[in-house]
Amino acid sequence: MILALVEHADGKPDRLSLETLTLARRLGAATGEPVEAVLFGDGATAAAGALAGQGVATTHVVEDPRLKAFAPVAWAVSLAQLSTARSPSVVIAAGSDRGNEVIAHLAARTDLPFAANCTDVTAGTPFRLTRQRWAGSLLEDAVLDAGTKLLSVAPHAVAAEEGAGTTAPTVTPFTPTLTDDDLRVAVSRRLEPDRSGVSLTDARVVVGGGRGVGSPEGFGELEELAALLGGAVGVSRVVTSSGWRPHSQQIGQTGLRIAPDLYIACGISGAIQHIVGAKAAKRILAINTDPDAPIMSVADYAVIGDLHQVVPAISAEIRRVRGG
Amino acid sequence: MNILVCVKRVPATGGRILLTADGLDIDTRYLGFTISPHEECAVEEAVRIVEAHGGSSTVMTLGPEVASDQLRDAMAIGIDKAVLLETDGTDWDPIATAAAIVDAIRAQEAEGEPFDLLLFGNEAADTGDFQVGIRVATALGLPVVGGIKAIELADGTVSARREAAGGWEVFDLPLPAVLGVKEGLNLPRYPSVPGRLRAKKKDIARITPTKRPGGPTKERLRLPEGTESTVEVIGTGAAAAPAVVELLTRLGVLGR
Numbered sequence: 001m002i003l004a005l006v007e008h009a010d011g012k013p014d015r016l017s018l019e020t021l022t023l024a025r026r027l028g029a030a031t032g033e034p035v036e037a038v039l040f041g042d043g044a045t046a047a048a049g050a051l052a053g054q055g056v057a058t059t060h061v062v063e064d065p066r067l068k069a070f071a072p073v074a075w076a077v078s079l080a081q082l083s084t085a086r087s088p089s090v091v092i093a094a095g096s097d098r099g100n101e102v103i104a105h106l107a108a109r110t111d112l113p114f115a116a117n118c119t120d121v122t123a124g125t126p127f128r129l130t131r132q133r134w135a136g137s138l139l140e141d142a143v144l145d146a147g148t149k150l151l152s153v154a155p156h157a158v159a160a161e162e163g164a165g166t167t168a169p170t171v172t173p174f175t176p177t178l179t180d181d182d183l184r185v186a187v188s189r190r191l192e193p194d195r196s197g198v199s200l201t202d203a204r205v206v207v208g209g210g211r212g213v214g215s216p217e218g219f220g221e222l223e224e225l226a227a228l229l230g231g232a233v234g235v236s237r238v239v240t241s242s243g244w245r246p247h248s249q250q251i252g253q254t255g256l257r258i259a260p261d262l263y264i265a266c267g268i269s270g271a272i273q274h275i276v277g278a279k280a281a282k283r284i285l286a287i288n289t290d291p292d293a294p295i296m297s298v299a300d301y302a303v304i305g306d307l308h309q310v311v312p313a314i315s316a317e318i319r320r321v322r323g324g
Numbered sequence: 325m326n327i328l329v330c331v332k333r334v335p336a337t338g339g340r341i342l343l344t345a346d347g348l349d350i351d352t353r354y355l356g357f358t359i360s361p362h363e364e365c366a367v368e369e370a371v372r373i374v375e376a377h378g379g380s381s382t383v384m385t386l387g388p389e390v391a392s393d394q395l396r397d398a399m400a401i402g403i404d405k406a407v408l409l410e411t412d413g414t415d416w417d418p419i420a421t422a423a424a425i426v427d428a429i430r431a432q433e434a435e436g437e438p439f440d441l442l443l444f445g446n447e448a449a450d451t452g453d454f455q456v457g458i459r460v461a462t463a464l465g466l467p468v469v470g471g472i473k474a475i476e477l478a479d480g481t482v483s484a485r486r487e488a489a490g491g492w493e494v495f496d497l498p499l500p501a502v503l504g505v506k507e508g509l510n511l512p513r514y515p516s517v518p519g520r521l522r523a524k525k526k527d528i529a530r531i532t533p534t535k536r537p538g539g540p541t542k543e544r545l546r547l548p549e550g551t552e553s554t555v556e557v558i559g560t561g562a563a564a565a566p567a568v569v570e571l572l573t574r575l576g577v578l579g580r
Contacts, residue, residue, distance in 0.1 A: 009489075070493070072469070095454075097471050097488065100447075104455035108462035113419060113539035116447075116454045129540070133452055138341055138350070139548055140451075142540040152454075184498075185467045191485070191492040199490065205577050229572070230579055237361075240508070247473075247508030248487075253449065254361045254507040262577050271338055273449075283575060285568070286555070294339030296555045301571060305561035313562035317569045318578070 002028045003088035004056075005079065006037045007098060008047035016094035018054070018160035020153045023121060024092050025055045025163050031123045033089060036060065037169065038082060040067055040075055048171045055163020060086075060174040067178075070098065071186035076105030078176035083110075085174075088148060095132075095152040107150050115144050117154035132157070135253040136279075137272040155257070156280060198232045200249065205231030206260045208251060208278070209239060212267015212288065212307055216244040221311045222266060228318050234258060236274045252277035266307040270295025287311065325379035325477070327370040328432075328439040330425060330457070331363040331398060333391040334450045347544040350450075359394045361507045362445030368512035369475060369505065370443060371402035377477065379440070380404045384428060386421055388413035392528050399523035400515035406528045407432070411535070415451075419538025422459035428531055429464065439500060441482065446470045446504040461502035469495045470504030 004024040006017040013021075021035065028035045034057035039048055041062075048059040062078050079102065083091060091106065093099035095117040107114035117132040119139065126145035132154045133140050144151075200206060207226040209219055219233065226233045234251040235244070251258055253273040263281035267288060268274060275298055278284065286299035287307045296302055303310050335355040342351040359367065370381040383398040385391045386409040395406035409424050416424070433439065444457030454470075461468030471486035480499055485492045486506075515523070558567040572578040 097486070100454040101458070101470050104458040105462065107455060108422075108459040111419075111538075113417070114453075114455055115540045117452060128543075131540075133450055133545070134337065134341070135452060136548065137337070139546050141543045141546065143543060144540040146539065185469055185495060187493045188483075188496045189494045190488075191494065193490040193492075229577060231577075241511070243511055250508070262572070262575055269339065272341060273337070284553075285571065291557070297340075297552050299555045300553055302555050302557045303559050303561075303564040303568060304557060305559075305564065309562045310564060310568075313565035314568045317565035318572075321569055321578075 001033050001086055001088045002035045002090045002092065003083065003086065004035060004037050005091070005093035005099060005102065006039050006047065006051070007094060007096060008039060008043060011043050011046035012050050013047050013054075014094075015160065016096050016099070016153070016155050019156070019158045020092055020094045020099075021054050021056065021163070022161045023118070023153050023158045024090070027090060027121060027123055031089065034058070036086065036088070038062060038079065038174070040078070041070070042068060045171065049168060052168040053162050053166045056169040059169040059171045061171055063173050063175055064178060066183055069187040071183050072098070072101050072105050073185055074176075074178050074182045075102045076109060077178060077182045078174070079106050080109055081176050082174055083148060090149045090151060092151045092153065095154045099152050103150050103152055110148070112146050112148060112150050113144060114150040115142065116152045118151050119154050119157035121151060134272065135276040137276050198230065200232045200234050200251070200256055200258055203232040203258070204261045205229040206234045206251070206258050206263050206281070207231055208234045208236065208263060208265045208268055210236040210266070210268030210274075211238045213239065213244070214267075218308065219245065221308065221315070225264070225311055225315050228315055231260070236268050236271070265295055265299065266311060268295055269293045270298065325373060325377045325441065326437060326439050327373055327379065327381045328429065328442045329363065329366045329370045329381065329383045329398065329403065330442070330444050331367065331383055331385050331394055332360045332445070332448045332450070333357050333385060333387045333394045334360045334448065341547065343545055343547070347546060348542070349545065357390070357393065359397060360445050360449040362447070362449075362505055364512045365507050365509040366443035366445060366505045367398045367401065367403060368510050372510065373441070373477065374404070375402070382407060382432070384425065385409065386416060386424055386533065387411055395528055396523040396526075397515065399526050400519040401513055402519065406526065408528050408530050409533045410530055411533070415542055416535060417537055417539055417541065418453040418455045418459060420535050422456050422463065423536050424533035425456070425460050426463045427533060429460070431531070441499060442466070442502040444502065444504045446472075446506045457502055457504040466500055466502050467497045468502035468504065469497065472503045472505045473508045475503065475505075475509070
């Protein structure tokens with residue numbers, strides 16, 4: 001049996017968990033084992049019902065009133081107890097913050113190896129897998145030899161597909177035995193975001209600025225273009241490490257992953273750590289003085305020139321076209 | 325407040341990664357090395373906490389002798405002590421790495437220096453295993469939480485925040501505790517010249533750990549396929565503006 005941790009919100013499995021189930025089904029098809037899912041927290045039963053068509057045989061809904069708030073150790077202990085009861089050959093989760101954290105706890109408690117952020121897994125003795133290093137700028141082929149294989153699936157590395165059949169899985173409650181110690185680490189409270197403006201991760205157009213912007217004041221031109229296009233401004237690492245803009249706007253390995261329709265990269269040379277954060281953009285337009293900058297090897301379109309001349313000219317042209 | 329910071333030496337990769345001929349490693353002949361970015365912030369945070377609350381800070385790394393460069397970098401910005409878990413420079417998997425760190429922490433604490441706060445990077449920039457700090461905390465029986473971008477200390481407790489679904493999740497943990505931190509926690513300072521000179525003269529404690537591999541085991545590295553595009557240059561300088569606006573229209577992002 002393959003046991004997949006499914007994260008959910010608003011009564012639906014999230015996108016990364018559907019990608020995880022896709023890889024889980026492929027493994028199950030190769031080994032002839034069924035896929036079972038496990039869900040935690042409020043809304044788990046509703047989300048379990050939404051797994052019809054995902055090729056899941058059984059869904060375990062973990063019920064404990066103390067699990068209302070996310071508690072990584074308690075989740076891992078529950079997974080360990082469920083694994084003792086069900087003997088899965090594989091426990092797999094999304095390579096999300098929570099997925100990686102919970103499987104790491106499970107691995108630490110069971111002294112099993114854990115391969116994080118896999119992009120491909122082939123069952124066998126041992127398992128052969130490919131996983132991401134450098135946030136996906138580099139791939140590692142590795143072998144995993146363990147009684148139960150603990151895996152997470154790199155975000156957006158496996159396209160989510162429907163499973164065979166539309167039968168809803170059997171939903172069974174699972175009640176773990178949790179100690180106070182298991183619940184010692186839990187979310188105490190949530191602070192809600194400031195919802196002003198377009199968020200970088202939702203924006204259809206992102207205007208990115210790098211070293212070439214030159215100063216905190218230089219971002220005014222990028223803000224203006226982003227506002228005209230209903231988009232958001234993002235930055236490269238050098239901009240946040242220079243203190244020009246807050247880290248919350250950083251795109252890249254140590255910042256955000258964006259997936260806009262168009263990414264306009266202004267004065268960004270294109271270090272791999274930045275590119276991994278922007279490569280999910282449908283199109284990339286680079287504005288750079290250097291036609292040989294690394295950004296050109298991933299860009300679809302380029303304007304060669306100084307962003308401080310090009311960007312205001314684009315904004316002016318947009319206004320002209322709109323007749324304003 | 326005694327603080328331990330665990331860091332990793334990683335190559336400072338730039339525009340593209342080159343591999344060695346056998347495909348087993350990154351070709352680092354032309355690259356510099358740095359402390360993995362999340363851990364640069366862990367180092368800075370440890371220095372700030374000791375400045376504010378007193379106590380002592382220790383930096384620890386597992387790696388070859390040259391990783392002492394990164395320990396000295398950490399001491400140059402104000403870390404008090406350094407421990408090198410010296411290896412032959414080959415890969416240590418997360419199980420082996422965590423076991424060596426646990427042994428070293430126990431040895432350090434046996435000398436009468438228990439740590440109140442242990443900081444790790446959420447994941448190393450190169451291997452991205454997302455587990456060493458959690459394994460160490462579990463072995464030591466300490467609470468741990470990852471992804472942390474803000475830390476507040478109170479009497480005997482730490483309040484740690486991480487980004488989640490656009491907002492923040494707050495965890496309140498009793499000390500001693502382990503935190504996996506992320507870049508953005510703070511803006512690390514640059515070392516001063518006197519700081520560098522001081523760090524040069526400081527001792528580094530050296531331990532030769534025993535390697536106890538647990539997997540996964542690397543077979544080879546390779547670059548992802550098909551990431552390169554063919555770029556179409558649509559213009560030069562400000563004169564390119566009409567071509568850009570035409571492109572925006574074609575892509576359906578010009579809006580009203």
